[in-house]
Amino acid sequence: MKYGLIAALVALPLTALTSTAFAYPLTIENCGSNVVIDKAPQKAVGLGQNSTEILLMLGLADRMAGSAIWVSPVLPELAADNQKVHRIANSTPNFEAVVAREPDFIAAQFLTSVGPQGRVGTRQQFADLGVPSYVSPTDCAVTDNAASDGARKKMFSMDLLYQEIDELSRMFDVADRGEKLIAEIKAREAAVRARVADKAKDVSLVYWFSSPEVAGDAWVAGKNGASGYITQVLGAKNIVTSEQEWPLIGWEAIAAEDPTVIVIGTMDRRNQPADDPVAKRQFLITDPVVSKLDAVEKGHIVEMDAQAMNPTIRTITGLETVAASLESFGLLK
Amino acid sequence: MTASRIRLWAAGTAGVLLVLTALLVAMTAGVAIGEMTIPMKTTVAAVTNRLGLTEIAVPRIQEAVIWDYRLSRSLVAAFCGAGLALSGAILQSLLRNPLAEPYVLGISAGASTGAVSVMLLGFGAGAISLSAGAFAGALLAFAFVVMLASGRQTADRTILAGVAASQLFNALTSYIVSTSANAEQARSVMFWLLGSFAGVRWPDVALAASVVSIGLVVCIWHSRALDAFTFGEDAARSLGIAVQRVRIVLLLVTALMTATMVSMVGAIGFVGLVIPHAARFIVGPGHMRLLPACALVGALFMVVADIVSRIIIAPQVLPIGVVTALVGVPFFSVILYRARRVA
Numbered sequence: 001m002k003y004g005l006i007a008a009l010v011a012l013p014l015t016a017l018t019s020t021a022f023a024y025p026l027t028i029e030n031c032g033s034n035v036v037i038d039k040a041p042q043k044a045v046g047l048g049q050n051s052t053e054i055l056l057m058l059g060l061a062d063r064m065a066g067s068a069i070w071v072s073p074v075l076p077e078l079a080a081d082n083q084k085v086h087r088i089a090n091s092t093p094n095f096e097a098v099v100a101r102e103p104d105f106i107a108a109q110f111l112t113s114v115g116p117q118g119r120v121g122t123r124q125q126f127a128d129l130g131v132p133s134y135v136s137p138t139d140c141a142v143t144d145n146a147a148s149d150g151a152r153k154k155m156f157s158m159d160l161l162y163q164e165i166d167e168l169s170r171m172f173d174v175a176d177r178g179e180k181l182i183a184e185i186k187a188r189e190a191a192v193r194a195r196v197a198d199k200a201k202d203v204s205l206v207y208w209f210s211s212p213e214v215a216g217d218a219w220v221a222g223k224n225g226a227s228g229y230i231t232q233v234l235g236a237k238n239i240v241t242s243e244q245e246w247p248l249i250g251w252e253a254i255a256a257e258d259p260t261v262i263v264i265g266t267m268d269r270r271n272q273p274a275d276d277p278v279a280k281r282q283f284l285i286t287d288p289v290v291s292k293l294d295a296v297e298k299g300h301i302v303e304m305d306a307q308a309m310n311p312t313i314r315t316i317t318g319l320e321t322v323a324a325s326l327e328s329f330g331l332l333k
Numbered sequence: 334m335t336a337s338r339i340r341l342w343a344a345g346t347a348g349v350l351l352v353l354t355a356l357l358v359a360m361t362a363g364v365a366i367g368e369m370t371i372p373m374k375t376t377v378a379a380v381t382n383r384l385g386l387t388e389i390a391v392p393r394i395q396e397a398v399i400w401d402y403r404l405s406r407s408l409v410a411a412f413c414g415a416g417l418a419l420s421g422a423i424l425q426s427l428l429r430n431p432l433a434e435p436y437v438l439g440i441s442a443g444a445s446t447g448a449v450s451v452m453l454l455g456f457g458a459g460a461i462s463l464s465a466g467a468f469a470g471a472l473l474a475f476a477f478v479v480m481l482a483s484g485r486q487t488a489d490r491t492i493l494a495g496v497a498a499s500q501l502f503n504a505l506t507s508y509i510v511s512t513s514a515n516a517e518q519a520r521s522v523m524f525w526l527l528g529s530f531a532g533v534r535w536p537d538v539a540l541a542a543s544v545v546s547i548g549l550v551v552c553i554w555h556s557r558a559l560d561a562f563t564f565g566e567d568a569a570r571s572l573g574i575a576v577q578r579v580r581i582v583l584l585l586v587t588a589l590m591t592a593t594m595v596s597m598v599g600a601i602g603f604v605g606l607v608i609p610h611a612a613r614f615i616v617g618p619g620h621m622r623l624l625p626a627c628a629l630v631g632a633l634f635m636v637v638a639d640i641v642s643r644i645i646i647a648p649q650v651l652p653i654g655v656v657t658a659l660v661g662v663p664f665f666s667v668i669l670y671r672a673r674r675v676a
Contacts, residue, residue: 091511213463216532217650242649250531252402253368253648255394271510273452273463288401288534292394 028167031111031140033123035132040173041105045088045098047120048109049074050312051136055107056081057313058169058177065101068093068120069113071307072268075314095121099129106133107168111140134171137163138226138311142245149245152224155232156311158189185316189233192323196234199332203236205322206259207309209246210267211274214283218274219246220254226311227263230319234326236260245310255289260331262295263322265306277303300329345622348615352629356411359636363407364399366640368648371395380404401534407636409533409597412541414604414635415628416548416590421605422612422627423552423587426559426620427580428482428491434605435591438491439498441600443474444592446502446509453513464596471592474498479584527652528599530639537597548590549628555579556620563618601654603661604631610665634660 026037043065046052052067053075061081068088073079088097092113098106098120106126108114114123114133123133138160142150162182169178207221221227222242231238239257240249262284266277273279284296295301302325308318326332365376378389379399417435424433435441447470448463450456456466481494552559558579561569570576594601612626635657642656 212529213532215534216529244649247649249648250368250643250650252398255398256369258394271453289394289397292397 024173026171028134028171030167031135031137035134035171037105037132037171041103041171043101043103044105044107044172045101045103046085046107046109047093047098047113048107048136049307050310050314051107051109052082052085053078053313054165054168055172056085057181058165058172058174060172060174061085063172065103066098068098069109072305092119095125099131103131105171106131108133108135109139111135111142134168136160136311137167151243152222152245153243155224156226156229158185158229158315161185161311161313161315185313188316188320192319193233196323196326196332198235200234200236200326202333203234203260203326203331204239204257205231205236205261205263206239206254206257207263207265207304208280209265209306209309210269210272210280212248212272214274214279215287217248217250218254220249221245221309222247225309226315226318227309230315230322233319234323236326251287251290255293258293259295261300261302261322261326261329262293263302263304263309265309266303267306269306298329300325300331345616349625349629352626352633356629356633356636359633359640360407360411363410363636363640364403366644367398367403368643369395369398371399375399405535405538406530406533406639408538409541410530410635410639411632412538412545413530413594413598413601414608414631414633414638416541416545416594416631417601417604418608418612418627418631418634419545419548419552419624420587420591422609422620422624423559423583424605425609426562427583427587429562429565430491431610432492432606433495434602434609435587435595436600436602436605437499438478438495439474439500439502440471440478440588440591441595441602442499442502442506443477444468444471444595444600446470446505447473448596449506449509449513453509467596468592470502471595472588474502475584475588475591477501528601528654529650530598530653531650533597540593541597544590544593545628548586549624551586552583552624553621555583556624559583559620559624560618598653601635601657603654603657603665604635607661607665608634614671 024037024039028035028037040063042063044055044060044063045065046055046067048069049071052064055061055064056074056078059081061084064085066086066088067082068090069092070087070090074082086101088101106114108120112118113120114126114135116122118125123135126133138156141154141156141160142152162185165178165182166175169175169181207227209219209221211218220240221238222240222244223238224243225245228238239254239259240247242249264277264280264284267275269275274283281301283290284301285291290296302322304318304321305314308314308321364380365371365373375391375395376399378387378391379396381387382389382391382396383400421434424435424438425431444467447466447468450470451463451466478491478494478498481497482491558569558574561572561574562579566576569579608631609623609627612623612630615630616622616626638653638656638660641660642651642653645651645656
């Protein structure tokens, strides 16, 4: 009975996939509009590191015409493939620089790039040139807010990422590779779930991305983002209850919640002094209040790729990192 | 002394005492209110413990929150408010322009340029801090405005110079950010344009206290000269005032105070503009009374604004500059409206 149910669950999405794949023109409902693909893209542009990395993971390097908006170096296992893809810009490129690559498809990670106030251009602008665009479902769920990173009403789930992988792979006519990738990530998540079970119920976490100034208020993960999801999978508690992706919270509020573990983001970006994980750690151990917290005194500080704290292909690695750290701290009981 | 002068003096003293009391109450509230729920008894004990008066056992994290976070923050807010209001008053008198204040004159824009230059362009090769960069940027912008606005002064020239400086330095900041900053989702490096007391600790209190105290003394020392400036430089000169020297000294003091504040807590607008007008409305234009009044009212305003910024959307923090404008503008409107009816 039990196995039958699992088999049914696994089979359900698979049948859904096979029934629609390979049928061009392909129409996919994406972020409130329909993307129509007449034939599998041959010259795609990735706007946003995660979109590009997903395409590379699907083995599509030779079908890409460019990439832009990079936060950190490409995943090591994708470095060789990434070499083949023209980099339009590290940061946000302008519309013409993207169009100059003569793309036949745009895969965007953020609505801020191609949404109604898109910094690169709007999806309509691309559509006017006959270029279909696709926005990551992980970002569509975020209410756009120019002054911050937006808010999320519903908890992020890896299903959104799986949906992105699935839809991209079908549009590129490599649905089998997409299925394989999704299965791999699902297996990794299942392994963590099995290892942690419900042994982390007493653990509370705070995820510190960065801060405008090191000793000032901190951008920490809200309850519904990818970090909130990691916490939920672990069965632990995120001390922040805001729906915003990265609310700015004072250390007094963090100290009041007295988290068991502090996760600090590592990144190559150096726009603020607190982007540097060394500066973060230094603050934690020297601040008159924070240094007295249990988590700091016991050394329960985890370093984690900041991109894993956001909905990306790296979130699964973040989950594994935190789980392994909790285990090594002896907090799984 | 005539009877009316005595009455005036008594009213002034009563006013000062009133504002001082309000300031003390506000600072006590600033220390007592926060995201961490701490009983009043613990709060008092934490302060007296650290002052060496008592040795009452209190949770050490709570004691540290009271002493290292809240009290230092309250004190810096008070000094900052005093310093910015004082700077505004001096600039308004010296440049004979009711709109003059550090924020309008582009000093905060200069500070942000200095900060991003250090952070993103690597000026000073790690040897100078972000604050030092902001400080240098603020001074540079200030010098730029004074240079453009000096000579024969008209009311518009100062403001035009300030607008030009703001535009220039904001453009430089944007240029540096867009060419040098790494990609990010939506955040920008704009802490310097919003202001925050969150990062201040005791060393900042010492710095703010000394700079503002020195500034206050120097300004009050020149209060008679400032009174004379109200009637123009020629009038001041004819009263035997070394116009050039006084101008330079007071501009330097103002620049020093503003740059210190901006490098410490970012740019906080509106205080330098509103408080001097409010204070003038209460105590009149004489600088001997106006300057201390500005310092006191500015301190009170900023401490209250900081409390509001912390509790209004707790546990998140509203940028202090948003609060000063939200509270300041209606207040300023009332003053303007009443002044219109009086006139």
